Structure formats: C-alpha cells, structure tokens
Amino acid sequence: MSPVVTAEAVWSALAGVEDPEIPVISLVDLGVIRGVSVDGGHVHVEFTPTFLGCPALEVMRARMTEAIEDLGAEAEIEVVMDDSWSTDRITPEGREKLRAGGFAPPAPREAGMPRLVQLRSGAFRCPYCGSTATTLENIFGPTPCRSIRYCTACRQPFEQFKTI
Amino acid sequence: MDGPERQRLLAIADDELVLGWRDSEWTGIAPVLEEDVAFSSIAQNEIGHARAIYQLLSDDADALAFDRPPEEYRSAQLVELRFVPDWARTIARRVLYEAADELRLRTLMASDDRAVAGLAAKVDREEAYHRMHAEMWHDRLRDEPRYLAAVDELFPYTLAMADPDDHETLIARFEPKTRPSNTVLQAHARGTHADGWVELWAEMTEVRRSVPGARW
Numbered sequence: 333m334s335p336v337v338t339a340e341a342v343w344s345a346l347a348g349v350e351d352p353e354i355p356v357i358s359l360v361d362l363g364v365i366r367g368v369s370v371d372g373g374h375v376h377v378e379f380t381p382t383f384l385g386c387p388a389l390e391v392m393r394a395r396m397t398e399a400i401e402d403l404g405a406e407a408e409i410e411v412v413m414d415d416s417w418s419t420d421r422i423t424p425e426g427r428e429k430l431r432a433g434g435f436a437p438p439a440p441r442e443a444g445m446p447r448l449v450q451l452r453s454g455a456f457r458c459p460y461c462g463s464t465a466t467t468l469e470n471i472f473g474p475t476p477c478r479s480i481r482y483c484t485a486c487r488q489p490f491e492q493f494k495t496i
Numbered sequence: 497m498d499g500p501e502r503q504r505l506l507a508i509a510d511d512e513l514v515l516g517w518r519d520s521e522w523t524g525i526a527p528v529l530e531e532d533v534a535f536s537s538i539a540q541n542e543i544g545h546a547r548a549i550y551q552l553l554s555d556d557a558d559a560l561a562f563d564r565p566p567e568e569y570r571s572a573q574l575v576e577l578r579f580v581p582d583w584a585r586t587i588a589r590r591v592l593y594e595a596a597d598e599l600r601l602r603t604l605m606a607s608d609d610r611a612v613a614g615l616a617a618k619v620d621r622e623e624a625y626h627r628m629h630a631e632m633w634h635d636r637l638r639d640e641p642r643y644l645a646a647v648d649e650l651f652p653y654t655l656a657m658a659d660p661d662d663h664e665t666l667i668a669r670f671e672p673k674t675r676p677s678n679t680v681l682q683a684h685a686r687g688t689h690a691d692g693w694v695e696l697w698a699e700m701t702e703v704r705r706s707v708p709g710a711r712w
Contacts, residue, residue, distance in 0.1 A: 383622060385544020413548055414614025415621065445624040448631055470530045471629050472537035476544070476622070480533075496621040 337405040342368045342375050345399040352391040353475055356433030359392060363421025366412060375405045380417035383476035383496070419495050430493065431459045436481070438493035446495050451479070458483035459490055466490075497609075502553060505612070506560075507570035507686060508600065509549035511657065513561060515575035515593060516542030517700055527583055538590075538626055545619050552611060562704040566689070566697040572657035574650065576690040587637060588646035591630040592654040595669050597623060599662040644674060651676030656684035 346368075347360040359365055366378040377396060381389050393409050400407035419438035422430070427437040436459045439450075451471065454464045463485035470480040478491045497505070520539035526532040550557035574593060579585040601623065604616035637643035647670075655663055655676070667675055684690075 383541065383544065384548045384618065385540040385542070385622075387540075413551070413611070413618070415617035416614075417618075418621070445621070446628070448628040451628065470533055471625055471632075472534040474533070476537055476541055480530075494625060496624075 337370055337373065337375060337400075337403050339368050339370050341403055342370060342377070342400060342405075345403055346377075346396060349392070349395045349399050352388040352395070353386075354430070354433070354435060356429045356435075357422075357426050359396065361423050361426030361429060363423060363426070364392070364417060366416060370405075373405045374408065375400050375403075376408045376410065378410050378412050380412050380414075380421075382417060384413075385476050388475075419493060422493075434459050434490060435478070436490055436492040438495040441495055456481055456492055458486060458488065460488050461486040497553060501609075501612075503570065505549055505553060507572070508604075509546045509553070509561075510569050510571035511575050511593075511597075512542045512549070513546035513700075514569070514571040514696070515589075516540070516546065517696065518575060518578065519590075521578070521580045522586070525580070534629055538629065541622050541626070545622070548615055548619070552615060558704070562701045566694050569689070569693075569697070570686060571689070571693075572653070572686050573684045573688065573690040574653035574657045576693045576696060577653075578692050578696070582646075584637070584640070584642040585646040585650065587630075587633045588643060588650050590626070591634045592647065592650055593657075594623065594627045594630045596654050596658040596662065596666055598627060599665060600659055603659065603662075638671075638674070647674045648677055652678055653684045656686065 343360065343365075346365055347358050349359045351357050351359060351362055362382070364380050364382060366380050367376075368378075369376045377400070379393065379396065389411075393411070396409055397407040418441055420441050422437065430437045436456060439446075439455060451468045454466065456466050457464050458466055458481075461483060463483055465485045466481045466483045468479065469482050469489060473480045473491055477494055477496075479494055480489060481492045482489045516539040519535050519542065522535040523532060523539070526535055546561065547557050550560045554560040574589060577585075577589070579589065598620070601616050601620045605613050605620060607613045607616070655666065658666055
C-alpha cells in the first residue's frame with residue numbers, strides 16, 4: 333500500500349531542493365512553484381521557469397521529481413510557460429538568503445520595463461557593505477538572471493539579480 | 497496551431513535560434529571582456545526563446561529546431577549574415593533587430609491565444625535587457641561613420657524581417673541620421689536566405705545529424 337502524501341509534506345520536501353546555480357536559495361524561496369496538488373500517491377506540481385534560456389531548469393525538474401519520489405509518491409511536473417513568474421515572487425526569506433550569500437536581491441518591479449537610466453542610478457545596494465555607491469559594470473553576468481555591479485565604497489564587484 | 501499563425505511563430509523562433517547562433521560567435525573574441533559575457537548571455541537567452549516557441553509548436557522542439565532541410569527555415573536574412581570580426585555591423589544588427597523584435601512581441605502579447613500572449617510577455621521582459629544593451633551601444637557609436645554606414649546597410653534587411661504594419665513605427669524610432677536611405681526590400685524577403693546560410697545550417701545541425709535519434 334502506498335503511503336499517503338500530503339501537500340504540506342510536498343511543499344516541505346521542495347523547500348529542501350536547492351537552486352542548482354544559486355545553492356543558498358531553495359526552489360520554494362525562488363517562487364517557481366506555482367502550485368502543488370496531491371491525489372493519493374500522485375503529485376502534480378506547477379512549475380514556472382525563471383529565464384527561458386536558463387540551463388538550470390532541467391536540473392530543477394529532475395531534483396523536484398527525485399524529492400517527491402523520496403516521499404513515496406509519483407511526480408508530475410508541469411512547466412507553465414507564461415509570464416506568471418517574476419522576481420517579485422522571490423520570498424522575503426529568499427531575498428535575505430541571497431543577500432547573505434553575496435547576491436544583491438532584485439529591485440521590486442515597477443510599472444513598465446526596467447530602463448538603462450535606472451540600472452545606472454544609485455538605487456542598488458552592495459550586499460557586502462550596504463553602500464548604495466555602486467555602478468553598473470555589465471547588464472549581463474555569469475547566468476541569465478544576474479548583472480554585474482561594482483561597489484565604490486568597499487571596492488568589491490558583486491552580482492545583482494535582474495528584475496524581470 | 498497551423499496556417500499563418502504557425503508560420504509567424506516559426507519565423508520568430510527561427511530568427512531567435514539563428515541570431516543566438518551568430519551572437520555566440522563572439523564568445524571569447526569580443527573586443528572587450530564584458531562583451532564576451534554580454535554576447536554569450538544574450539545568445540543563451542535568444543536560443544531559450546527559440547526553444548520555448550518551438551515547444552509551443554511541437555512536442556519535439558529539437559526535431560523542429562534541427563531536423564528541417566535548410567530551405568524550410570523561416571529565418572530572416574538579417575539574422576543569418578555572418579559579421580565576425582566586424583563589430584560595427586554586429587552592433588547595428590543588435591540595435592535594429594531589437595527594435596523590430598519589440599514591435600512584433602507587442603503584437604503577440606495582444607494575441608487571443610493565451611499561451612502565445614503569456615509566452616510573449618515573458619520573452620519581452622527578458623528582451624528589455626537586450627534593448628538596454630543595444631541602447632547603450634547605439635549611444636556610444638551614434639557619431640561613428642562605420643556604425644552609421646552599417647545601420648544604413650542593414651535597415652532594408654530589418655524592414656524585410658518586420659511586419660509591414662510596423663515599418664512606419666520602426667523607421668520613426670530612429671533619429672533622422674540613422675534612418676535608411678534605401679528601403680528596397682525585395683532582395684531580402686523572408687523565405688529567401690542570405691549567403692552563407694547553408695554553411696551555418698550545416699554547422700548548427702552537425703551534431704544532431706551525426707547520430708540521428710541520439711539523446712544528448
């Protein structure tokens with residue numbers, strides 16, 4: 333007889349799945365799990381990709397499946413390709429974990445698209461010393477989700493989560 | 497999905513795939529290190545957008561991306577041209593492509609098909625960063641004769657790529673000195689391919705063709 337799995341147990345298991353490229357944060361912190369439904373031993377997860385070109389997506393899928401199978405359930409991961417994920421879905425706990433890990437969390441989304449003048453403004457805070465004396469080095473970075481900034485106060489380059 | 501709507505989405509996916517390929521040719525050899533990073537990341541995004549659109553159109557995105565003969569691709573000549581090592585043309589293409597792409601994404605975001613509109617909105621939010629990159633370089637090079645000549649040369653290709661309904665808006669986005677002196681489009685129409693396209697197709701599909709049916 334297969335054990336009965338609860339949605340709470342699934343959420344808890346998914347909270348233990350790390351982002352493959354930013355291991356300080358879990359997939360639940362990242363806000364990419366849009367929904368979990370359980371029917372006996374069958375678990376359905378709605379998953380929203382972050383950036384479409386992100387190679388971590390396949391790894392995330394595999395790790396979610398594994399975490400659910402470890403509960404003794406069968407996993408079905410549905411990838412939802414709409415624009416329902418944004419960086420505003422990262423939880424407050426997730427933002428704090430990012431900052432502590434040296435990644436500046438994304439600025440909140442505003443009406444309209446982000447603009448170059450904003451990226452060049454002093455609205456971004458260094459995750460190491462807290463100064464806002466930071467400059468844009470590169471809109472792009474080592475992964476699709478990050479930009480590179482430089483803190484002129486503590487002279488440290490850092491990775492800034494893009495707002496999308 | 498079939499008919500003209502499918503052909504339109506396929507054209508966009510093919511543009512993103514092929515431009516992603518061309519942009520990735522700068523990885524490791526861009527004029528400055530930061531542009532190595534930027535072009536690699538932009539290329540990765542564009543190929544990710546292509547994959548997402550192919551997935552809307554097919555259960556097997558790889559087959560759609562790589563198993564067609566070269567004449568069946570719907571990519572525009574603008575994205576097929578090989579520019580390495582010409583930075584002026586490369587930047588002119590990025591600037592022109594992003595301007596035209598923004599207009600067609602706006603049309604898709606208004607689609608009655610929710611899957612299409614939702615995906616277009618997601619793509620658009622990523623493309624906003626490509627547009628900022630293009631704007632930064634346009635501002636830096638706007639007084640450089642080589643850059644202005646490249647914009648003038650590539651503008652007809654861009655109009656051939658864009659929806660005819662967007663032409664007026666597209667031209668109006670550029671200040672007078674970067675508007676095209678020539679808008680003869682016939683030579684570059686979608687469905688025809690640029691010199692070098694078959695060689696690029698052969699390179700893109702080489703691994704896939706080497707062991708048909710293999711899972712990588």
